[in-house]
Amino acid sequence: MSTVLATSAGSGTAYEPPPEPVAGGRRRRWLPYALLLPGFAWLGLFFAAPMVSLFTTSLYDPSGSEETGYQLTWAFGNYWDALDLYHEQFLRSLLYAFIATVACLILGYPLAYAIAVKGGRWKNLMLVGVIAPFFTSFLVRTLAWKTILSDHWIVVGGLKRVFALGDDFHLINTEFSVIAGLTYNFLPFMVLPLYASLEKLDPRLLEAANDLYATPWRTFRQVTLPLSLPGVVSGTLMTFIPAAGDYINAELLGNPKTTMIGNVVQSRFLTIHDYPLAAALSFVLMAGILIMVLIYVRRAGTDEVV
Amino acid sequence: MTVPTQPTGGHAGDLELSAVTKRFGAFTAVDQLSLTVPEGSFFALLGASGCGKTTTLRMVAGLEEPTAGTVVLGGRDITRVRPYARPVNTVFQSYALFPHMTIAENVGFGLKQKRVGRKEIADRVREMLALVELTGFDHRRPAQLSGGQQQRVALARALINRPQVLLLDEPLGALDLKLRRQMQIELKRIQTEVGITFVHVTHDQEEAMTMADTVAVMNAGRIEQLGAPTEIYEFPTTAFVANFLGQSNLLTASVTGANGGDVLVEAYGKRFAVPAGRCRVSDGSAYLGVRPEKLHVAVDSATVPGSHIHVPGEITDSSYVGVSTQYLVRAPWGEELSVFAPNSGTEGPLQPGAHVSLHWHPSHSFLLARDNEVAEPVLEAA
Numbered sequence: 001m002s003t004v005l006a007t008s009a010g011s012g013t014a015y016e017p018p019p020e021p022v023a024g025g026r027r028r029r030w031l032p033y034a035l036l037l038p039g040f041a042w043l044g045l046f047f048a049a050p051m052v053s054l055f056t057t058s059l060y061d062p063s064g065s066e067e068t069g070y071q072l073t074w075a076f077g078n079y080w081d082a083l084d085l086y087h088e089q090f091l092r093s094l095l096y097a098f099i100a101t102v103a104c105l106i107l108g109y110p111l112a113y114a115i116a117v118k119g120g121r122w123k124n125l126m127l128v129g130v131i132a133p134f135f136t137s138f139l140v141r142t143l144a145w146k147t148i149l150s151d152h153w154i155v156v157g158g159l160k161r162v163f164a165l166g167d168d169f170h171l172i173n174t175e176f177s178v179i180a181g182l183t184y185n186f187l188p189f190m191v192l193p194l195y196a197s198l199e200k201l202d203p204r205l206l207e208a209a210n211d212l213y214a215t216p217w218r219t220f221r222q223v224t225l226p227l228s229l230p231g232v233v234s235g236t237l238m239t240f241i242p243a244a245g246d247y248i249n250a251e252l253l254g255n256p257k258t259t260m261i262g263n264v265v266q267s268r269f270l271t272i273h274d275y276p277l278a279a280a281l282s283f284v285l286m287a288g289i290l291i292m293v294l295i296y297v298r299r300a301g302t303d304e305v306v
Numbered sequence: 307m308t309v310p311t312q313p314t315g316g317h318a319g320d321l322e323l324s325a326v327t328k329r330f331g332a333f334t335a336v337d338q339l340s341l342t343v344p345e346g347s348f349f350a351l352l353g354a355s356g357c358g359k360t361t362t363l364r365m366v367a368g369l370e371e372p373t374a375g376t377v378v379l380g381g382r383d384i385t386r387v388r389p390y391a392r393p394v395n396t397v398f399q400s401y402a403l404f405p406h407m408t409i410a411e412n413v414g415f416g417l418k419q420k421r422v423g424r425k426e427i428a429d430r431v432r433e434m435l436a437l438v439e440l441t442g443f444d445h446r447r448p449a450q451l452s453g454g455q456q457q458r459v460a461l462a463r464a465l466i467n468r469p470q471v472l473l474l475d476e477p478l479g480a481l482d483l484k485l486r487r488q489m490q491i492e493l494k495r496i497q498t499e500v501g502i503t504f505v506h507v508t509h510d511q512e513e514a515m516t517m518a519d520t521v522a523v524m525n526a527g528r529i530e531q532l533g534a535p536t537e538i539y540e541f542p543t544t545a546f547v548a549n550f551l552g553q554s555n556l557l558t559a560s561v562t563g564a565n566g567g568d569v570l571v572e573a574y575g576k577r578f579a580v581p582a583g584r585c586r587v588s589d590g591s592a593y594l595g596v597r598p599e600k601l602h603v604a605v606d607s608a609t610v611p612g613s614h615i616h617v618p619g620e621i622t623d624s625s626y627v628g629v630s631t632q633y634l635v636r637a638p639w640g641e642e643l644s645v646f647a648p649n650s651g652t653e654g655p656l657q658p659g660a661h662v663s664l665h666w667h668p669s670h671s672f673l674l675a676r677d678n679e680v681a682e683p684v685l686e687a688a
Contacts, residue, residue: 208402213419
């Protein structure tokens with residue numbers, strides 16, 4: 001028996017990989033690049049070019065206007081002005097986005113887990129339920145929240161009655177309503193990546209952990225959570241990034257003291273027509289988020305996500 | 307190295323299943339199953355897929371709760387004990403190694419849950435990896451290992467906890483034939499070394515017979531026969547066992563009487579005598595069974611030993627498989643009997659069409675009860 005094993009093991013190492021194709025191989029070498037071309041052209045036209053244009057705008061002379069025209073004066077002072085004037089809105093945006101992301105994670109994880117693990121034949125229907133809000137416009141849904149949280153609707157009325165709250169209790173136009181709106185609007189972006197990673201989770205691994213003395217909680221901590229981490233990372237990114245730049249929720253559900261950086265950019269561009277500062281604000285936000293995301297992804301150690 | 311079994315407080319560490327039943331809806335997977343696995347034995351549950359053997363194993367592990375009956379380990383009723391609280395570990399068919407952990411973390415997982423000190427975990431992981439010959443693989447990930455290596459990690463991960471019973475659910479099923487043979491020997495060696503009770507579930511009769519001290523043949527949620535491999539093979543209790551473990555020629559017969567120490571039977575108008583000690587029935591309908599390798603082919607009927615029973619026949623098929631030649635021989639009543647003639651070099655393979663005498667020693671035959679059941683094992687789809 002042992003000799004049989006030895007000879008076959010020897011023949012195993014003698015295996016040679018098939019030779020590299022020589023002729024005809026060169027002709028197709030350009031093919032991958034050709035396939036990349038449309039995508040690159042698209043990116044160049046609709047991503048790189050606007051970025052360059054926006055960056056140039058951010059360095060225009062701030063004293064220019066639409067009537068007098070703008071001049072590229074490499075005015076890096078625009079960035080200083082952006083930070084100096086609006087650091088409060090920047091920090092508020094990041095804070096609101098952070099709270100909304102955490103809220104989405106707390107709400108979304110059990111939901112995604114329930115759909116993926118316990119969903120059974122209702123799985124697809126439940127997923128449709130998660131995606132269904134996208135069938136109507138973002139704006140309309142946020143406006144609906146304006147009604148739901150308004151002072152004369154049953155939510156506030158009910159809370160007032162149950163907790164005997166005074167007349168100065170409001171939900172609409174508060175920090176709460178802005179963050180609640182962000183949480184509501186971005187929840188599907190959290191649930192879908194979480195669902196995708198929990199769906200892949202092999203239930204046999206949970207049985208194995210259970211068999212190896214891990215209680216349900218320890219199984220969750222040591223097996224389920226680490227294996228769903230890629231979903232957590234991509235879910236939080238997909239929630240945090242758009243939430244930090246959002247202005248609809250603060251616009252419709254907030255008050256002047258809950259202004260986010262998105263609102264400032266929007267009003268600078270569209271109302272005040274101060275293009276250089278608006279562009280600088282956009283770039284600061286982008287750079288800030290990029291740095292935070294890089295640090296976060298590094299710390300989370302899931303390089304396969306990005 | 308010997309790993310002592312956990313102290314059982316004077317109780318024998320036997321695993322006892324009493325009238326265990328498991329139903330999934332209307333389907334009864336395990337039906338009133340009772341068996342005792344003695345402490346320290348290598349026990350095999352053998353059966354076709356769908357016979358309830360894995361369900362039985364899962365009920366011992368606690369991954370499935372019995373509909374009725376009790377599971378007792380070392381005198382303690384563990385029927386309703388959660389899997390993580392049982393002194394039992396499983397080697398899963400799919401191995402179920404944690405992909406996000408290193409080999410060392412996988413192997414040390416159980417000890418970590420029991421809050422064993424880090425130093426001790428590291429020592430025991432090293433010992434265990436040496437036992438399964440994977441020294442130096444500590445920092446690899448399961449995906450970087452071959453199937454056979456993963457299988458050994460799964461074994462180490464379960465064994466390190468020194469469970470009272472180690473459950474193996476077709477652990478060699480995913481390995482190729484050669485590796486499987488090698489691992490069978492390895493598993494047997496490790497079991498002898500650590501002295502833990504092994505309960506091994508398999509559909510491979512050869513695997514069960516090479517490794518286990520005791521084999522339980524399961525069919526349709528019940529145990530058909532339980533005993534030492536030789537006992538089950540040489541003297542099966544039912545037609546199912548006779549055909550599931552190897553092959554058997556089963557002749558439809560009926561008992562006509564007794565003569566001294568023999569039971570007399572008639573089959574196809576021919577009379578046979580079977581020693582009483584080889585009979586599972588003493589009256590009524592029966593199967594007269596003879597294993598193919600116990601049948602001999604004689605070209606010249608004059609060479610048949612006087613003590614042998616003989617039947618004339620014609621060879622209808624001959625396949626040479628190296629170690630033996632397998633013949634199909636048509637008996638006068640039309641039935642084809644299977645014969646394995648060892649390739650001992652005394653005579654060349656016979657050609658189809660040759661007229662021969664089939665003969666066997668009466669003590670090599672056995673007599674089984676014949677109900678209206680099917681003699682062939684019903685192989686259910688996996």
